[in-house]
Amino acid sequence: MSDSHPSYLAHQFDDVEQQRQASTMGIWLFLITEVMFFGGLFTGYIVYRGMYPEAWKLGSHELNILLGAINTAVLILSSLTMALSVHAAQLGEQKKLSRNLLATIGLGGVFLVIKAFEYKAKFGHHLVPGEHFHFEGPFSNQVQLFYSFYFTMTGMHAIHMVIGIGILFWLWAQSRKGKFHKDYYNPVEVTGLYWHFVDLVWIFLFPLLYLIGRH
Amino acid sequence: MSTATSTASEGKHYLNAKHTVLSWLLTVDHKRIGMMYLVSLVVFFLIGGAAAVLFRLELMTPAGDLLRSETYNKLFTMHGIVMIFFFLIPSIPAVLGNFLLPIMVGTRDVAFPKLNLASWYVFMLGGILAFVAIVGGGVDTGWTFYTPYSTMYANSNVILAVCGAFIAGFSSIMTALNFVVTIHKMRAPGLTWFRLPLFVWAMYATSLVVLLGTPVVAITLVMIFVERAFGLGIFNPALGGDPVLFQHLFWFYSHPAVYIMILPSMGVVSEIIACFSRRRIYGYKFVAYSSLAIAVIGFFVWGHHMFVSSQSTYAGMIFSFLTFFVAVPTAIKVLNWTMTMYKGSISLEAPMLYAFGFLGLFTIGGMTGLFLSTLATDIHLHDTYFVVAHFHYVMVGGGVMGFLGGLHFWWPKMTGRMYPEGWAIFAAIVIFVGFNLTFFPQFQLGYHGMPRRYHEYPADFQVLHIMSTAGASVLGFGYLLMAGYLGWSLKFGKKAGANPWDARGLEWETSSPPPTENFLVPPVVRHEAYAYEFESETSPESHPSSESSA
Numbered sequence: 001m002s003d004s005h006p007s008y009l010a011h012q013f014d015d016v017e018q019q020r021q022a023s024t025m026g027i028w029l030f031l032i033t034e035v036m037f038f039g040g041l042f043t044g045y046i047v048y049r050g051m052y053p054e055a056w057k058l059g060s061h062e063l064n065i066l067l068g069a070i071n072t073a074v075l076i077l078s079s080l081t082m083a084l085s086v087h088a089a090q091l092g093e094q095k096k097l098s099r100n101l102l103a104t105i106g107l108g109g110v111f112l113v114i115k116a117f118e119y120k121a122k123f124g125h126h127l128v129p130g131e132h133f134h135f136e137g138p139f140s141n142q143v144q145l146f147y148s149f150y151f152t153m154t155g156m157h158a159i160h161m162v163i164g165i166g167i168l169f170w171l172w173a174q175s176r177k178g179k180f181h182k183d184y185y186n187p188v189e190v191t192g193l194y195w196h197f198v199d200l201v202w203i204f205l206f207p208l209l210y211l212i213g214r215h
Numbered sequence: 216m217s218t219a220t221s222t223a224s225e226g227k228h229y230l231n232a233k234h235t236v237l238s239w240l241l242t243v244d245h246k247r248i249g250m251m252y253l254v255s256l257v258v259f260f261l262i263g264g265a266a267a268v269l270f271r272l273e274l275m276t277p278a279g280d281l282l283r284s285e286t287y288n289k290l291f292t293m294h295g296i297v298m299i300f301f302f303l304i305p306s307i308p309a310v311l312g313n314f315l316l317p318i319m320v321g322t323r324d325v326a327f328p329k330l331n332l333a334s335w336y337v338f339m340l341g342g343i344l345a346f347v348a349i350v351g352g353g354v355d356t357g358w359t360f361y362t363p364y365s366t367m368y369a370n371s372n373v374i375l376a377v378c379g380a381f382i383a384g385f386s387s388i389m390t391a392l393n394f395v396v397t398i399h400k401m402r403a404p405g406l407t408w409f410r411l412p413l414f415v416w417a418m419y420a421t422s423l424v425v426l427l428g429t430p431v432v433a434i435t436l437v438m439i440f441v442e443r444a445f446g447l448g449i450f451n452p453a454l455g456g457d458p459v460l461f462q463h464l465f466w467f468y469s470h471p472a473v474y475i476m477i478l479p480s481m482g483v484v485s486e487i488i489a490c491f492s493r494r495r496i497y498g499y500k501f502v503a504y505s506s507l508a509i510a511v512i513g514f515f516v517w518g519h520h521m522f523v524s525s526q527s528t529y530a531g532m533i534f535s536f537l538t539f540f541v542a543v544p545t546a547i548k549v550l551n552w553t554m555t556m557y558k559g560s561i562s563l564e565a566p567m568l569y570a571f572g573f574l575g576l577f578t579i580g581g582m583t584g585l586f587l588s589t590l591a592t593d594i595h596l597h598d599t600y601f602v603v604a605h606f607h608y609v610m611v612g613g614g615v616m617g618f619l620g621g622l623h624f625w626w627p628k629m630t631g632r633m634y635p636e637g638w639a640i641f642a643a644i645v646i647f648v649g650f651n652l653t654f655f656p657q658f659q660l661g662y663h664g665m666p667r668r669y670h671e672y673p674a675d676f677q678v679l680h681i682m683s684t685a686g687a688s689v690l691g692f693g694y695l696l697m698a699g700y701l702g703w704s705l706k707f708g709k710k711a712g713a714n715p716w717d718a719r720g721l722e723w724e725t726s727s728p729p730p731t732e733n734f735l736v737p738p739v740v741r742h743e744a745y746a747y748e749f750e751s752e753t754s755p756e757s758h759p760s761s762e763s764s765a
Binding site for chain 1: 322323324325326327328388392395396399400401426427428429430431433434435437438441442445446447448449451453454455456457460464467732
């Protein structure tokens, strides 16, 4: 049975189809753990928002909607280029694959740069929780709680973005060597699922953090 | 198949395939990774056990004369963190599961061997961080890291310990993910879901709990980390934060973690009881499904740790009811194991003694759990030695007994050598007696009101405390004895054939120790699990009683 073992088929699998199914199931299970991971943060967010709705609204109004919206668009676009990468890998179109991977990396980078500017502005406005936190207005303690969640949630999301960009660079280097073709594209597909998940987290974060109490 | 195994027994196997240290450190063989986990866990068990020795000595006298209260707090914290995160949770899955699961499903390796190796490194990194936290000043929060003490007041290495537990969590996730995919996608031809050994079912249920629970404690530890390290205020009451929210998030994982520790043992016990009663497990499907039922219901009972927190009384009532409910699938298992032995031809080798120990001790642990899940009695018993005795009966009486039973049962498969039966039976009895002497008095201590986590106590309690310390010494002696003869058997033990117990299951159809890719000829499964009514396909001359060579 191991007479026709191609180089991209790991020794523990009988055939390419089994390998593909295993890696797809593996990433979905991993994404379930990710849902539970972010779920803990969302739970805390929901509990406190229920307790302090006014403070959550006041905190949210200090965030820059324009930058948040641009970043949302950037990430959705990056999901498109990621999907195109997977498609190109499945068809074995090497140039298109590398190009789309690079585009995804670039868009991810743009997101992080914009995010960094937003963080910097929060430092300037003394909205970073801790000793220097200062908020003019009522419920300043609870607004600090809101910002603790803002930084933890967006920070965790940004860490996932950085890891994703790292994996994309590795894929890009592999794709330059022509490692992916129509019989073997699991790594691209699996990374794509991860990337879409990270985007999806942002799709939830944007309204929950930026758009409270705006009609 | 039988000819394949007899030729393999002379040749190469996973232990002698390669010899360098590097060949172990870079191995992707699930069997070698299992053995690496075994060695690491023994070390962590000794560290956790050493802490227990010290505080049991302190508790010999009512006055705090051996240890200061700070040191005492650090020691029970260390005992809890090491034993739970670095011994009990990985014990059966990472050692026996890693070694056996791919063989039991008839495949060459787990689905993701490199991830499997990574899990060991991640585990060791977490363990080293926790160890540094302990020797570099200690942690005094208790293994539960309750806020706001852990985030705002504790002057000890909370951050390091939290990082250690966080990182170690990833190793359980990697192992669990590997197991679920391996069971789903890599079963041998003919091995349907209901032909799987119950150990595999138990591993499957455990892995689901790990996958759904561990990420939640991970993010909870992250929240403690950012609050303590960066001064964010997530559970800080001064900002309107809610420490009880921490307790909810923590126990959402840490209660199911009890099932991570006990479900694998239940799987081991199913294998042992079937083999040493020579019968198919009574009500196989019920035992399989009850593992899943425990995994599911276990996620809805966490609030019973919080009956005396500010959780609402109505929530308490619902959690109390659901906690009674989780006893049902557990009772189904105990009933079915008992029915399996009924009219079976029972033989009393060491693994079976451990299985008996499990049955009795785990039942006591489970039944006392019902006292604690009753709201009114819990008000009295909460945070007393009754609780300490209860969870030690479950986690040591259940978890560790199952682990030791499994270790003895599969020792010949893993090492190729038999352990000395007489010594093993003696040690099993010593461990059983020592365990009961340690923890049974603690039920009484707790019932009479001795609170946990204090290093001083009224003189009335001294007799019971001395009994407990004496028991701990006996227990410790039993463990050391076992370590001694198991180590001895590696070199001097009788050679084990492929199937020394005349047991059923794919792991007994390959040689001992198994070859690197587990089977020389890929197996095909033709029988139900535990087909003890049929002759084994492995050659009968491999039975140790019919073998005289030493």
